[in-house]
Amino acid sequence: MLVKEVMTPKDKLISISPMATVRDALKIMKLNKVRSIIVEKSSQDGAYGLVTFKNILQSIVAEDGDIDLLNVYDIASTPAVSVSNELNIKYAAKMMVRSSIKRLLVIDNNELYGILTMTDIIGILMDSVE
Numbered sequence: 001m002l003v004k005e006v007m008t009p010k011d012k013l014i015s016i017s018p019m020a021t022v023r024d025a026l027k028i029m030k031l032n033k034v035r036s037i038i039v040e041k042s043s044q045d046g047a048y049g050l051v052t053f054k055n056i057l058q059s060i061v062a063e064d065g066d067i068d069l070l071n072v073y074d075i076a077s078t079p080a081v082s083v084s085n086e087l088n089i090k091y092a093a094k095m096m097v098r099s100s101i102k103r104l105l106v107i108d109n110n111e112l113y114g115i116l117t118m119t120d121i122i123g124i125l126m127d128s129v130e
Contacts (some may be wrong), residue, residue: 004106006124008116008120009113013115014029016038018071019073022060022070024072025037036103044110048105049076049080050076051076055077056075080104082104083095092121
């Protein structure tokens, strides 16, 4: 099974400008009931990023940052860890486990195709035991 068969496609993802404030990111995450948000590339040859609750907790709570003064690019994981949509899902799962990563962006030729989460992979496993 390939990543593209399991991932959440791009059209279902929420993204944000790297120049937005952390408050803006939190509002969007709350509104859409998501735990992560894609950070758009700042240029054609730039890198996609990812902001998660962990990034926000680390920068705001642990480091006493200000959600109105920090921009998304200040706290995002950029470049985000990514895989190809043609990769076998087992290798993506191994990568996630070994690196303690819950989400991988699916990127080919520096274009975003979707996101692969542990939940996506577990969902496939759960379907197989029914």
